[in-house]
Amino acid sequence: MDPTTPRPHVLMMSEITADGKLTLRKGASSKILMKYMAHETEILLHETRAGCDAIMVGSHTIKIDNSFLTVRLVPGKSPLRVIPNSRGDIPLESNVLKPDAPTVIAVSGRAPPDRVKAIRDRGVSVVVAGEKDVDLPLLMQILWKDFGVRRMMIEGGPTLNWHMLQNRLVDEIRLIHLPFIVGGADTPSLVGGMHIESEEEMIRLEMTRFYLCGTNLVSEYRVLYRG
Numbered sequence: 252m253d254p255t256t257p258r259p260h261v262l263m264m265s266e267i268t269a270d271g272k273l274t275l276r277k278g279a280s281s282k283i284l285m286k287y288m289a290h291e292t293e294i295l296l297h298e299t300r301a302g303c304d305a306i307m308v309g310s311h312t313i314k315i316d317n318s319f320l321t322v323r324l325v326p327g328k329s330p331l332r333v334i335p336n337s338r339g340d341i342p343l344e345s346n347v348l349k350p351d352a353p354t355v356i357a358v359s360g361r362a363p364p365d366r367v368k369a370i371r372d373r374g375v376s377v378v379v380a381g382e383k384d385v386d387l388p389l390l391m392q393i394l395w396k397d398f399g400v401r402r403m404m405i406e407g408g409p410t411l412n413w414h415m416l417q418n419r420l421v422d423e424i425r426l427i428h429l430p431f432i433v434g435g436a437d438t439p440s441l442v443g444g445m446h447i448e449s450e451e452e453m454i455r456l457e458m459t460r461f462y463l464c465g466t467n468l469v470s471e472y473r474v475l476y477r478g
């Protein structure tokens with residue numbers, strides 16, 4: 252890919268407990284917590300989806316939550332669903348492979364050809380980006396160039412969030428704060444991955460807005476990368 256190819260503008264959006272967690276416990280679906288979102292905030296989530304060309308979610312979230320990632324609560328078009336899944340081992344009965352909205356499964360060179368074919372046979376696009384894991388910067392450029400994606404949101408989970416931030420691919424963050432504490436040292440939080448070694452590596456945010464949406468606080472940030 253030509254290094255000058257741009258990438259889409261990326262918004263990370265997530266519902267999050269007062270202690271920064273995304274689910275009740277490790278391995279639990281985020282749908283359990285989502286039931287406690289105010290209706291106005293569910294509308295905000297669906298409006299945000301309708302305002303994006305694409306929505307990206309990690310393959311592990313798809314395996315646990317079996318998300319649809321469609322626009323249902325407001326008028327508007329469902330965005331292109333993008334799932335990085337290096338080995339192409341997404342369950343073939345997953346809701347994102349159903350024809351409610353277009354989907355791209357991004358695999359790497361590790362994906363066996365029979366898996367790629369099985370996904371394509373469902374009418375779903377498969378793109379190859381990277382050798383081992385999915386090369387996220389390359390995937391962003393492919394989405395811009397081949398799929399016309401200009402604005403994309405990511406809805407987690409923590410592993411994908413970490414890699415997107417580490418690759419400096421996130422421009423904005425919008426958090427829906429749920430008034431619960433769930434605890435748990437290994438309960439998924441907003442960003443997973445490895446810890447950082449020093450304060451120089453902290454990713455700085457600038458708060459741009461905060462407001463009540465129904466009964467939920469929503470906070471918005473611009474991501475400031477150094478150097």
Ligand SMILES: NC(=O)c1ccc[n+]([C@@H]2O[C@H](COP(=O)([O-])OP(=O)(O)OC[C@H]3O[C@@H](n4cnc5c(N)ncnc54)[C@H](OP(=O)(O)O)[C@@H]3O)[C@@H](O)[C@H]2O)c1
Pocket residue numbers: 264265266267272273274277278279280281282284308309310311312313315316335336337338339340384385386387406407408409410411412414415439443
């Ligand atoms: N509250 C919320 O807003 C919210 C939102 C989303 C998810 N969640 C929760 O988060 C949990 C799942 O999160 P998770 O961290 O385990 O998984 P995840 O971030 O959903 O998915 C990570 C997987 O994506 C695939 N992947 C491919 N290329 C990648 C790359 N370059 N960088 C990162 N990932 C890549 C990898 O699996 P492959 O082997 O397939 O490549 C990786 O294991 C679930 O419990 C879900 O309910 C909560």
